[in-house]
Amino acid sequence: MSDIEFDPKDFRFALGQFPTGVTIVTTRTKDGEPIGVTASSFNTVSMDPPLILWSVDKKAFSAETFSENEYFVVNVLADSQVATSNRFASRGEDKFKNIAYENGLGDSPVIEGSIAHFECKNWSVYEGGDHFIIVGEVQKYQYNKNQSPLLFSQGKYAVSSAHPDC
């Protein structure tokens, strides 16, 4: 525990001043059930080796599975996938109902309509306070340049557009 005490709502709002994309990170449970969680904490780490990271709340249903599994997939959402993002940000029982996907590495779901996906091997898991920081080595990836990403900024979904000065 820290002796720094921020108002959690205010701290979250301050962090939301930094816009991000939105991903759904997926894997399978030991019983083979697909699981996934909406995550905006995705970021690049290294080009050589090709590493990315994201962080998962230790209280999330899927946290233990993600920290122990060998493989996971990061699906980068398109701006048409708000409903899918909301579905995977909830604690619903059957998040994959009516969601079209194919199996990536470790049978981790590659969600149809995503603008990019990164199939990763678990490289390392770090303690990060109330989150696990999960670093993955990208084994395979694909992207579609003709679609626009879903963004999350100041606590709300947003869309991207070219800056008028450019």
Ligand SMILES: Cc1cc2nc3c(=O)[nH]c(=O)nc-3n(C[C@H](O)[C@H](O)[C@H](O)COP(=O)(O)O)c2cc1C
């Ligand atoms: C835009 C957005 C971004 C989010 N980013 C993260 C994140 O990076 N890490 C995380 O643990 N939860 C994040 N969440 C919350 C999880 O999606 C949510 O807690 C989800 O219910 C966890 O699923 P689970 O409990 O079934 O594992 C985010 C939610 C939204 C709407």
